[in-house]
Amino acid sequence: MDITSLSYATRFDHVSGSAIREIFKVIAQPGMISFAGGNPSKSALPDQMVSELASDVLREDGKAILQYGATEGYPPFLESLKEYIRTHFGIQAPAVLPVTGSTQAMDLLCKALINPGDRIIVENPSFLGNLQCMKLYEAELVPVRSDENGLDPDHLEELIRKTGAKMIYTIPTFQNPTGRTLSLERRRRVAELANQYGIVVAEDDPYRDLRYRGQDLPPIKTFDENGWVVFLGSFSKVISPGLRVGYMAGDAGIIRKCTVGKQSTDVHTANLTQAVVDQFLRRNLLPDHIKKISADYAVQCSRMLDHLSAFPGEVRYTRPEGGLFIWAELPENIVAKDLLVRAIEKKVAFVPGTHFFVDGGHENTIRLNFSGSTLSQIDQGMDILKDLIINEMKQ
Amino acid sequence: MDITSLSYATRFDHVSGSAIREIFKVIAQPGMISFAGGNPSKSALPDQMVSELASDVLREDGKAILQYGATEGYPPFLESLKEYIRTHFGIQAPAVLPVTGSTQAMDLLCKALINPGDRIIVENPSFLGNLQCMKLYEAELVPVRSDENGLDPDHLEELIRKTGAKMIYTIPTFQNPTGRTLSLERRRRVAELANQYGIVVAEDDPYRDLRYRGQDLPPIKTFDENGWVVFLGSFSKVISPGLRVGYMAGDAGIIRKCTVGKQSTDVHTANLTQAVVDQFLRRNLLPDHIKKISADYAVQCSRMLDHLSAFPGEVRYTRPEGGLFIWAELPENIVAKDLLVRAIEKKVAFVPGTHFFVDGGHENTIRLNFSGSTLSQIDQGMDILKDLIINEMKQ
Numbered sequence: 001m002d003i004t005s006l007s008y009a010t011r012f013d014h015v016s017g018s019a020i021r022e023i024f025k026v027i028a029q030p031g032m033i034s035f036a037g038g039n040p041s042k043s044a045l046p047d048q049m050v051s052e053l054a055s056d057v058l059r060e061d062g063k064a065i066l067q068y069g070a071t072e073g074y075p076p077f078l079e080s081l082k083e084y085i086r087t088h089f090g091i092q093a094p095a096v097l098p099v100t101g102s103t104q105a106m107d108l109l110c111k112a113l114i115n116p117g118d119r120i121i122v123e124n125p126s127f128l129g130n131l132q133c134m135k136l137y138e139a140e141l142v143p144v145r146s147d148e149n150g151l152d153p154d155h156l157e158e159l160i161r162k163t164g165a166k167m168i169y170t171i172p173t174f175q176n177p178t179g180r181t182l183s184l185e186r187r188r189r190v191a192e193l194a195n196q197y198g199i200v201v202a203e204d205d206p207y208r209d210l211r212y213r214g215q216d217l218p219p220i221k222t223f224d225e226n227g228w229v230v231f232l233g234s235f236s237k238v239i240s241p242g243l244r245v246g247y248m249a250g251d252a253g254i255i256r257k258c259t260v261g262k263q264s265t266d267v268h269t270a271n272l273t274q275a276v277v278d279q280f281l282r283r284n285l286l287p288d289h290i291k292k293i294s295a296d297y298a299v300q301c302s303r304m305l306d307h308l309s310a311f312p313g314e315v316r317y318t319r320p321e322g323g324l325f326i327w328a329e330l331p332e333n334i335v336a337k338d339l340l341v342r343a344i345e346k347k348v349a350f351v352p353g354t355h356f357f358v359d360g361g362h363e364n365t366i367r368l369n370f371s372g373s374t375l376s377q378i379d380q381g382m383d384i385l386k387d388l389i390i391n392e393m394k395q
Numbered sequence: 396m397d398i399t400s401l402s403y404a405t406r407f408d409h410v411s412g413s414a415i416r417e418i419f420k421v422i423a424q425p426g427m428i429s430f431a432g433g434n435p436s437k438s439a440l441p442d443q444m445v446s447e448l449a450s451d452v453l454r455e456d457g458k459a460i461l462q463y464g465a466t467e468g469y470p471p472f473l474e475s476l477k478e479y480i481r482t483h484f485g486i487q488a489p490a491v492l493p494v495t496g497s498t499q500a501m502d503l504l505c506k507a508l509i510n511p512g513d514r515i516i517v518e519n520p521s522f523l524g525n526l527q528c529m530k531l532y533e534a535e536l537v538p539v540r541s542d543e544n545g546l547d548p549d550h551l552e553e554l555i556r557k558t559g560a561k562m563i564y565t566i567p568t569f570q571n572p573t574g575r576t577l578s579l580e581r582r583r584r585v586a587e588l589a590n591q592y593g594i595v596v597a598e599d600d601p602y603r604d605l606r607y608r609g610q611d612l613p614p615i616k617t618f619d620e621n622g623w624v625v626f627l628g629s630f631s632k633v634i635s636p637g638l639r640v641g642y643m644a645g646d647a648g649i650i651r652k653c654t655v656g657k658q659s660t661d662v663h664t665a666n667l668t669q670a671v672v673d674q675f676l677r678r679n680l681l682p683d684h685i686k687k688i689s690a691d692y693a694v695q696c697s698r699m700l701d702h703l704s705a706f707p708g709e710v711r712y713t714r715p716e717g718g719l720f721i722w723a724e725l726p727e728n729i730v731a732k733d734l735l736v737r738a739i740e741k742k743v744a745f746v747p748g749t750h751f752f753v754d755g756g757h758e759n760t761i762r763l764n765f766s767g768s769t770l771s772q773i774d775q776g777m778d779i780l781k782d783l784i785i786n787e788m789k790q
Contacts, residue, residue: 001593003622003646009510017655021466039463047457054449054667062442066635068434071416100495100639100661107660111531115404133659136506198396227398240461242666244495251398260412264528265502266495266661271637272449273665 011116011136019355020128023340027349033381036349038176038324039372041300044293045240049285050276057275065271071263073098074271077278084281085249091221091231095255099262100269102206102234102246106130108265109167109202109230109248110137112257119165123151125327125356125365127176130169130204141358144168148318150175150182153189160197167200172220174207174323177356177367181321184217191223199228200254206234206246209290211322212298227251235277237324238290243273297324300370300378307382312390324371327353330364334392337363342388348381406511406531414750415523418735422744428776431744433571433719434767436695439688440635444680445671452670460666466658468493469666472673479676480644486616486626490650494657495664497601497629497641501525503660504562504597504625504643505532507652514560518546520722520751520760522571525564525599536753539563543713545570545577548584555592562595567615569602569718572751572762576716579612586618594623595649601629601641604685606717607693622646630672632719633685638668692719695765695773702777707785719766722748725759729787732758737783743776 020036027034058065065074072078077098085091099105114120116138122131124143134141142163145155151170159165170190172182182190194201203220221231230250235243248258262268280286304326308317317328330336336352343349353365370378415431422429453460460469467473472493480486494500509515511533517526519538529536537558540550546565554560565585567577577585589596598615616626625645630638643653657663675681699721703712712723725731731747738744748760765773 001590001621001623003648005593006508006595006623006646006648008652009506009508011510012507012652012655015655018658021658024465037463042458042462045458045461047453047461050461050667051450051453051457054453055446058442058446058449062446063437063440064637066440066442066445066637067437068432068631068636070419100665103659104661111404112407113401113404115406129659129662132655136656136659195396198400200401226396228396228401236463241463241662242459242461244661244663244665251401253398253401257403257407260407260410260527261531263413263416264498264524264531266499266639267524267636268639270495270639270665270668272445272668 011138015132015135018128018132020351023349023351027344032347032349033377034349034372035368035370035381036351037369037372039369040237040241040293041296041371043296046289050240053276053279054272057272057279061275065275069268069271071259071268073269074274074278077274080278080281081247085233089219089231091219091249093221093231093249094227095252096247096249097255097259097262098269098274099246099248100266101236101244102204102232103129103133104265105232105246105248106133106202106204108258108261110134110139111261112254113166113200114139119163121156121159121165121168122358123170123175124358125177125353125362126169127171127204128355131358134169143358146178146180148180150180150186153186153193156190157193160193160199165199167202168194169202169204171204173205173217174210174320174325176207177325177353178327179318179320179323179325181217187217187220188223191220191229194224194228195226201229202232203229204232206237207323209238210294210297210324212294212301214321221249227254230254238286239277239280243276245269245273245277297371300373300375303375303378304368304370304382307378307386311386312393314393315389324369326368326370328366328368330366330389331393332364333395334389335363336366339388339392343385346384346388348384406533410527410530413523413527415746418744418746422739427742427744428772429744429767430763430765430776431746432764432767434764435632435636435688436691436766438691441684445635448671448674449667452667452674456670460670464663464666466654466663468664469669469673472669475673475676476642480628484614484626486614486644488626488644489622490647491642491644492650492654492657493664493669494641494643495661496631496639497599497627498524498528499660500627500641500643501528501597501599503653503656505529505534506656507649508561508595509534514558516551516554516560516563517753518565518570519753520572520748520757521564522566522599523750526753529564538753541573541575543575545575545581548581548588551585552588555588555594560594562597563589564597564599566599568600568612569605569715571602572720572748573722574713574715574718574720576612582612582615583618586615586624589619589623590621596624597627598624599627601632602718604633605689605692605719607689607696609716616644625649633681634672634675638671640664640668640672692766695768695770698770698773699763699765699777702773702781706781707788709788710784719764721763721765723761723763725761725784726788727759728790729784730758731761734783734787738780741779741783743779
């Protein structure tokens with residue numbers, strides 16, 4: 001029988017794959033200036049340090065690292081991670097689970113909680129990968145309004161009452177793709193609403209350490225009284241995304257379900273990568289490393305913002321205090337997907353904003369990443385973008 | 396609101412977590428002789444070699460290894476893996492996907508194919524982790540009869556016709572937990588039935604390189620004409636389970652769906668662990684390593700079989716030609732779970748066979764692993780088990 005007669009699971013009916021990951025393939029050409037990724041800069045990747053740490057941990061605990069590990073995590077890392085979450089974020093969590101990148105935390109949380117048709121309230125736009133994750137669990141995504149201070153808690157409360165949603169998914173700090181940050185007061189309010197209505201908050205906070213201006217804000221999780229908030233963390237932006245080490249912290253019952261889900265998902269996260277990150281924590285290497293890369297990213301961010309200030313006044317954009325992304329809204333008549341085609345011809349790439357919206361649309365928006373480009377690439381690429389946009393506006 | 400009011404997804408209604416992983420926690424005591432795991436022996440784990448390879452790959456391609464990678468795999472590994480699958484297994488597969496241990500291959504395959512209520516035909520007993528995986532996708536598991544030559548193709552055909560099953564899950568070589576191997580003729584027949592009825596075969600083959608006697612048999616996949624067989628492979632038993640590197644090979648459409656599923660599951664498998672395994676393949680280190688560990692395991696296997704031949708005649712057991720497990724059926728009146736309690740008191744552990752059956756039962760069966768124990772541990776542990784069983788038989 002021909003294999004084309006095979007039918008796939010209905011969960012794929014409305015999921016065709018990450019548009020961004022497809023764009024990555026198209027733009028993987030020499031000489032391309034890419035504002036498309038969410039990648040750390042090359043110089044931010046501590047290859048020398050990882051090499052030393054890997055060699056140290058394999059010498060000291062090689063047999064255990066190569067053997068099957070516990071789903072609950074490589075024991076030394078679980079220990080240092082708990083301490084890190086407590087001291088670095090001020091989070092008191094009854095349970096912690098190391099995962100294979102924080103994307104897996106979202107996958108496990110959906111596996112644990114979401115039945116087909118359950119509603120999840122999301123920022124709109126939001127992180128594409130996790131939108132796809134929630135769609136694969138056949139959740140109904142309910143967009144909540146946002147402004148420059150993050151999601152609107154009054155609208156959130158209205159939606160919770162109206163939809164009986166099971167979960168809220170939020171990126172409160174330097175949001176992907178907008179770069180916006182949820183204000184202190186709203187953080188407290190989100191935690192209160194979660195507790196009041198009994199709704200789980202997935203607080204996805206991978207960018208928080210990359211702050212270039214302003215004051216650190218405590219995680220929503222620190223205002224959580226009864227365990228409704230699950231904190232999803234990542235070492236992808238502060239050490240390396242290629243190592244795939246993240247974690248989730250929260251209520252013991254929720255983490256236990258996620259652990260059972262993980263048993264049959266990948267058994268456990270690779271011990272070697274957990275052990276390397278463990279050494280970063282134990283040797284207290286993160287503060288200096290974060291200071292160094294944040295200083296670089298701050299300059300790259302300012303440079304891109306400087307360029308944007310010289311764009312036509314009709315182009316509106318966010319001014320993030322940290323993270324990796326700037327979000328821009330172009331004049332209504334410009335279709336970002338078409339602009340991208342012309343930009344790629346001139347060796348510049350970005351991501352059309354439409355991909356980050358639950359129902360598409362918003363064709364005139366774009367996401368710009370500054371961390372993956374040198375200053376001269378930013379100068380060159382932004383000049384090209386400006387010219388292309390001015391040209392489009394004349395059409 | 397109290398978090399105990401939280402309701403979990405219905406897919407967890409009949410899944411409580413891996414009983415084996417729970418047993419592991421109980422038996423993790425100094426001095427325990429464990430026949431419970433499926434672990435490579437300590438001496439089989441190439442920690443020195445992995446240390447050198449990790450340091451080499453980080454020196455040569457460190458920046459790319461620490462950066463985000465493609466969901467499709469770390470490019471050099473994808474290349475060497477395709478070549479390995481072609482030459483080592485004789486498999487011509489249109490598409491290959493590296494995964495985070497072959498457990499993830501099963502998870503992605505279920506994600507791609509299985510709707511709640513779909514039927515999957517499985518050997519009974521079978522590998523607990525994947526049974527749990529299929530249950531979490533709310534598949535209905537349909538047990539097929541087996542004998543010393545593996546699953547019975549006539550019964551398989553009858554079940555396919557009767558149930559309209561979507562998939563067959565089989566471990567054809569040195570099966571977990573029984574140690575049995577599917578005969579050559581039956582392999583051909585399974586591939587034919589898959590093609591005839593349009594049913595996907597998940598061929599899980601992690602043990603095939605650990606052969607101590609007899610002739611290698613070609614994978615079912617080599618008899619597959621139209622892409623209905625998906626081959627799931629692993630480096631856990633021949634290099635290291637702690638690295639979490641496996642793969643799936645098959646039809647391009649199926650692999651594409653699994654790749655989209657992987658985008659929102661863990662984005663990609665850690666580049667570092669893929670790069671280490673890549674070096675094993677490129678430097679052709681596997682043949683010698685497999686020869687060395689197989690020679691050791693062969694001796695351990697024979698030793699355990701020698702002991703079993705001195706057990707009371709009522710104890711029946713398999714005589715595997717390879718792999719990691721021996722399966723034993725004790726006299727009907729012996730409850731393996733109770734026996735385990737008494738064995739643990741005497742510092743010996745195994746896994747009660749009931750856990751491997753779709754609907755439990757078979758309380759008088761046990762799975763014995765020989766690879767994780769030294770010869771003197773096997774001598775000591777098997778003597779204790781024999782005495783305990785003889786004692787039970789007198790009750």
